Amino acid sequence: MTAGHRPQLLKVQSFNVTADGVAAGEDQTLERPFGHVDPDRLFAWCEATAGWPHRTGPGGSRGLDDHLARDFHHGIGAEIMGRNKFGPQRGPWRDEEWKGWWGEEPPFHTPVFVLTHHERPSFTLSDTTFHFLDADPATALARAKEAAEGKDVRLGGGVTTVREFLDADLVDTLHVAVSPVEAGTGLRLWDSPEELTDRFHLDVVPSPSGVTHHLFWRK
Amino acid sequence: MTAGHRPQLLKVQSFNVTADGVAAGEDQTLERPFGHVDPDRLFAWCEATAGWPHRTGPGGSRGLDDHLARDFHHGIGAEIMGRNKFGPQRGPWRDEEWKGWWGEEPPFHTPVFVLTHHERPSFTLSDTTFHFLDADPATALARAKEAAEGKDVRLGGGVTTVREFLDADLVDTLHVAVSPVEAGTGLRLWDSPEELTDRFHLDVVPSPSGVTHHLFWRK
Numbered sequence: 001m002t003a004g005h006r007p008q009l010l011k012v013q014s015f016n017v018t019a020d021g022v023a024a025g026e027d028q029t030l031e032r033p034f035g036h037v038d039p040d041r042l043f044a045w046c047e048a049t050a051g052w053p054h055r056t057g058p059g060g061s062r063g064l065d066d067h068l069a070r071d072f073h074h075g076i077g078a079e080i081m082g083r084n085k086f087g088p089q090r091g092p093w094r095d096e097e098w099k100g101w102w103g104e105e106p107p108f109h110t111p112v113f114v115l116t117h118h119e120r121p122s123f124t125l126s127d128t129t130f131h132f133l134d135a136d137p138a139t140a141l142a143r144a145k146e147a148a149e150g151k152d153v154r155l156g157g158g159v160t161t162v163r164e165f166l167d168a169d170l171v172d173t174l175h176v177a178v179s180p181v182e183a184g185t186g187l188r189l190w191d192s193p194e195e196l197t198d199r200f201h202l203d204v205v206p207s208p209s210g211v212t213h214h215l216f217w218r219k
Numbered sequence: 220m221t222a223g224h225r226p227q228l229l230k231v232q233s234f235n236v237t238a239d240g241v242a243a244g245e246d247q248t249l250e251r252p253f254g255h256v257d258p259d260r261l262f263a264w265c266e267a268t269a270g271w272p273h274r275t276g277p278g279g280s281r282g283l284d285d286h287l288a289r290d291f292h293h294g295i296g297a298e299i300m301g302r303n304k305f306g307p308q309r310g311p312w313r314d315e316e317w318k319g320w321w322g323e324e325p326p327f328h329t330p331v332f333v334l335t336h337h338e339r340p341s342f343t344l345s346d347t348t349f350h351f352l353d354a355d356p357a358t359a360l361a362r363a364k365e366a367a368e369g370k371d372v373r374l375g376g377g378v379t380t381v382r383e384f385l386d387a388d389l390v391d392t393l394h395v396a397v398s399p400v401e402a403g404t405g406l407r408l409w410d411s412p413e414e415l416t417d418r419f420h421l422d423v424v425p426s427p428s429g430v431t432h433h434l435f436w437r438k
Binding site: 062066070071110201207 | 269280281282283285286287289290293391392405408420421422424426427432434436
């Protein structure tokens with residue numbers, strides 16, 4: 001589980017929730033990956049940063065939000081995601097045409113392990129290779145750590161997957177950005193961040209942009 | 220000055236000052252690189268982080284301070300430093316035995332350009348090569364950017380050097396950690412951070428550790 005003396009961590013990076021803890025609506029569709037929750041309101045803080053990968057022009061902030069958003073890639077050698085982050089389909093694959101939401105240049109640049117009860121062959125887009133695994137969290141993490149070659153592993157979501165790995169006590173650090181909007185209903189990461197403070201240290205860091213960054217690391 | 224479409228920045232990273240803006244004493248000696256200012260009080264916040272390079276055991280915080288301290292190396296391809304950061308000698312070199320404060324494994328891992336009126340031959344320790352330049356700030360920056368091969372350049376200090384590059388308007392971002400101690404006298408970065416806000420945006424971010432991170436980026 002380690003490379004040399006450096007521990008390999010499982011990290012949740014730049015994960016966005018509403019003030020009431022909701023990460024996505026329950027009504028995910030092809031057109032609305034986050035269901036009734038408006039992703040623009042959740043992602044506004046990172047879209048304003050200089051490091052936002054989809055930025056087309058110069059400019060953008062280089063303050064606190066930018067520092068934290070850039071951390072997304074630092075030292076990461078693999079990602080684990082749930083099937084609902086990969087696509088809106090449920091059940092057996094009708095075909096294997098669907099290759100994720102991200103087009104020909106997915107923003108991961110590492111191996112990605114998609115957890116699903118319905119495995120399918122691996123494929124590569126640019127420098128990202130997607131593998132499909134029917135495995136419990138601990139087994140999936142062992143596979144991802146091996147693929148990460150000593151680097152850390154990002155737990156990419158969705159929220160159901162993050163909760164499963166938290167329940168299995170496999171997560172080492174979380175960076176959760178809490179936006180000042182309420183969703184009312186939806187898939188919740190938590191009722192309150194305090195749910196995690198028995199197991200994690202927590203830095204609560206308000207940003208001038210309006211989001212409040214929550215930085216957790218294992219006790 | 221650019222590699223592809225990515226601008227190369229000149230960045231001050233994890234620079235430490237007291238609440239009254241002092242970065243070092245004026246009475247630097249071999250035994251006391253920071254003069255009468257106690258470096259342990261300035262550096263305490265980064266020494267407590269998991270990413271501190273001199274950490275000998277596991278543990279350490281992985282919160283806000285750790286995120287910012289780790290930024291020290293991210294995307295950096297060269298460092299510029301003043302002669303007083305390199306050593307306590309003044310005037311012509313009596314010999315060239317002095318190779319910096321950092322022993323056989325300097326923490327830079329890139330080319331380092333030492334500004335001095337008294338040039339001497341370059342030398343390499345581990346993966347850090349020190350060059351000695353008698354040049355104005357703009358010329359030194361051009362040399363460092365070329366050596367950085369598209370990555371950013373860190374302006375390492377000391378405080379006199381940082382002020383010279385600020386006066387020449389060559390600095391793109393600064394991360395200054397302000398510690399809750401007063402020095403009274405010494406070499407000042409500023410009387411107040413507000414001195415820079417005509418030219419820079421500023422995020423002021425208090426950390427639970429007691430330091431207040433100041434993140435500046437050019438308007």
